[in-house]
Amino acid sequence: MTLMNTTGSSTTPIPLAPGDRIRFGIEPRRPYTVRALSKNFVVCTRHRDFATQGEFVYTVIDWRSGIRGPVTVIGHSMDVSTDQQCRDLLDDLEVGRWEISHRNRVQLDILDRGEA
Template structure:
């Protein structure tokens, strides 16, 4: 899906907050890292062993979310440091949200930690 969004006013999110998205309302994500323009969220991969995560990156400027544009979205987000590094690369323009796998930003609600 090559979705487009519109700039979205960032909502305050901190590491540890839980967030639900409209396309996945029963699978809450946990905020792992934040930067000026992006938020990285993870949830455990379905039927996975300990430490395997699905991730999505919120892009406030473009009003979208999704994985980054690497083959098979194979980015390791196991640690908070890896999550922060990924956001740093996004801020620096080395990565971007996947054009094929992005969706419009669809935040339902959040629970603060």
């Protein structure tokens, strides 16, 4: 069952809290953990496949556009290993310093969520 599937337009946010787990349709076997959230964005991370401890992959949900993806930065490398770094990324998104990559965004496709 898909909890949310958008068409790239403004989406009503679902209730989330830091620590909640989200599975996305495009990668259902790799759940992400909510690390920081605001009215417009959610920063989620998961451990990088086959990596040493502390290496993360991240995605940002944009409720306003109904999309998710990494921010526009060369190599998509953004240090999101601490909650503070995730909140800093969120703050930068809110003020327009960063945006979600146009090349690597996908439509928002939340399969399910599990509470912390």
